[in-house]
Amino acid sequence: MILVGRNLSPFVRRSAIVLKTLGLDFESKGLSTADDNDEILKINPVGRVPSLILDDGETVVDSQAIIDHALEVGDPDNQLLAQSGAERRAVLRVSAIAQGAMEKAVASSYERNRRPKEKVYKGWVEKVDAQNASALASLEAMVKAGGDWIHGGHMTLADINAVVAHDFVSIAEPYLVKDDAFPALAALSARCNELPAFAETRWKG
Ligand SMILES: N[C@@H](CCC(=O)N[C@@H](CS)C(=O)NCC(=O)O)C(=O)O
Known part of the structure; x- marks a missing residue:
């Protein structure tokens, strides 16, 4: 593949x-x-x-x-995403919020970096950045409320999506994560980035 x-x-x-x-x-x-x-x-x-x-x-x-x-x-044993029920919905909810953060980060980045400077609409950047910060704050609360992992006793799609969103925002909108704004999310990211699947895919520029 x-x-x-x-x-x-x-x-x-x-x-x-x-x-x-x-x-x-x-x-x-x-x-x-x-x-x-x-x-x-x-x-x-x-x-x-x-x-x-x-x-x-x-x-x-x-x-x-x-x-x-x-x-x-x-994933025949449904380790990353439960087959049905509340556990599946919970993981999908976190994943959707993290995906929203990714989408808003991409939107902000395109507005700032792909337009001629005089055509960048600051009000729009502020709006999508505020949506992104809200999504990250929600992820932060869910990471804090969880144990080692956001849901259940093992890594799921929720953790993967939350960490990918955090790491991308750290590259694309570093001003949103400065001053340790989301410490629990940052700690989850640091722990996950020790794992080969995360380490081998980390963007090094
Ligand atoms: N919903 C799509 C979003 C993919 C997406 O927006 N990718 C961006 C890169 S981060 C892209 O290809 N952008 C180019 C464009 O939209 O012109 C997915 O989940 O794969």
């Missing part, structure tokens, strides 16, 4: 972490949306990363679908 996209993207990184955590073998094709638009468009008609090209050539588009596929083939 080939995972298309660079681990700078939180959506690529969370896909890579899930694949690695489940021991599913894949190669990375580090295309960038800034520099490799034409090649990415041939793989995903929306021109976004990630995509996962399966061994038979089928292409799975979007990190949600990639993770769904990875869980289907690689």
